[in-house]
Amino acid sequence: MRRRSLLATLGVGLASVAGCSNTPSDGSTPDDGATPTAGTASGGDTGTFEFAGVDIPTQVQLNETYRFHVTIRNTGDRRRTFTSPISVRSGDGQWQPISQPLEIDVPPGETATWDSPRARQFFLGTYEFRLDALDARWTLEAVSRRVAFGTRHRTPTNLSVNVVGGAFESQFPPRDEESDDSTPTPTATPTPTATPTPVAAPDGKTWLATYVRVRNYGQSAQQIPTADTFSLTVGDETFVPQPVGPATDRYHSVSLDGRTIYQEPLAFAVPDGSAVADVVVEWSQSYRQGDVEVSWRTNA
Numbered sequence: 001m002r003r004r005s006l007l008a009t010l011g012v013g014l015a016s017v018a019g020c021s022n023t024p025s026d027g028s029t030p031d032d033g034a035t036p037t038a039g040t041a042s043g044g045d046t047g048t049f050e051f052a053g054v055d056i057p058t059q060v061q062l063n064e065t066y067r068f069h070v071t072i073r074n075t076g077d078r079r080r081t082f083t084s085p086i087s088v089r090s091g092d093g094q095w096q097p098i099s100q101p102l103e104i105d106v107p108p109g110e111t112a113t114w115d116s117p118r119a120r121q122f123f124l125g126t127y128e129f130r131l132d133a134l135d136a137r138w139t140l141e142a143v144s145r146r147v148a149f150g151t152r153h154r155t156p157t158n159l160s161v162n163v164v165g166g167a168f169e170s171q172f173p174p175r176d177e178e179s180d181d182s183t184p185t186p187t188a189t190p191t192p193t194a195t196p197t198p199v200a201a202p203d204g205k206t207w208l209a210t211y212v213r214v215r216n217y218g219q220s221a222q223q224i225p226t227a228d229t230f231s232l233t234v235g236d237e238t239f240v241p242q243p244v245g246p247a248t249d250r251y252h253s254v255s256l257d258g259r260t261i262y263q264e265p266l267a268f269a270v271p272d273g274s275a276v277a278d279v280v281v282e283w284s285q286s287y288r289q290g291d292v293e294v295s296w297r298t299n300a
Contacts, residue, residue, distance in 0.1 A: 048076030051136035062145040074106035084133035123290030144293040148300040158218040163296040166210035171198035173249040209265040219258040226253040241266040
């Protein structure tokens with residue numbers, strides 16, 4: 001994972017939920033290892049506050065919404081308002097401010113808790129947060145997402161990837177009469193000029209035709225994930241998609257126009273007698289900003 005590039009996207013993720021910008025007003029980016037910005041307090045006294053703890057999940061799945069809660073103690077003798085930026089980084093990358101600084105009124109001798117904006121992480125990794133004024137730190141790990149078949153996953157490039165289900169087949173491509181007329185057709189794929197000849201499954205195997213649906217929510221065309229970014233496991237065995245039949249009758253990467261949908265099956269040769277409950281389909285993709293990993297199953 002390219003950790004430094006990832007942080008800019010993290011900032012966007014936080015801003016998209018909070019509705020604020022993470023970029024400083026002068027458009028600059030904080031230097032790596034910069035001195036924490038001092039907090040402020042009413043009356044000008046900055047030495048009367050302590051970090052009393054944070055409540056944050058240990059792990060979140062990709063795209064899962066979460067919040068964290070920071071508690072501040074006022075050790076002074078009168079009510080004051082504590083203000084401090086909160087920064088975040090991954091690995092040894094640059095510190096970047098989140099969309100909303102911490103600001104909270106704390107009675108004398110008591111604590112008060114500030115609730116962060118809702119946020120989500122789009123890339124795998126361990127994220128370190130810092131309350132700049134008091135140099136208090138905590139971490140969060142973003143892990144692979146596990147979902148049920150038919151659940152959409154929104155990608156950082158504004159595509160949605162969804163393994164909608166599938167069927168065991170003795171031949172591939174599946175016969176037309178078993179297809180659902182409501183299934184979207186690939187908008188960027190030419191219509192085949194001849195009826196494909198079905199291919200029988202190898203001895204001791206059956207085809208598992210797993211349908212992948214990709215929607216482009218953007219306005220511009222973009223390339224959809226390639227077939228080799230998907231894999232399938234049954235029990236302890238892992239399988240890769242097979243290039244069976246013409247490309248027009250199976251999932252393959254195309255340039256998908258904006259606001260359109262593509263859906264075709266991936267062909268996996270799995271052992272005879274495989275059970276749907278044991279099937280897991282995984283998609284993993286490396287972007288310039290970081291890595292994404294999602295798996296679909298019957299019971300997430």
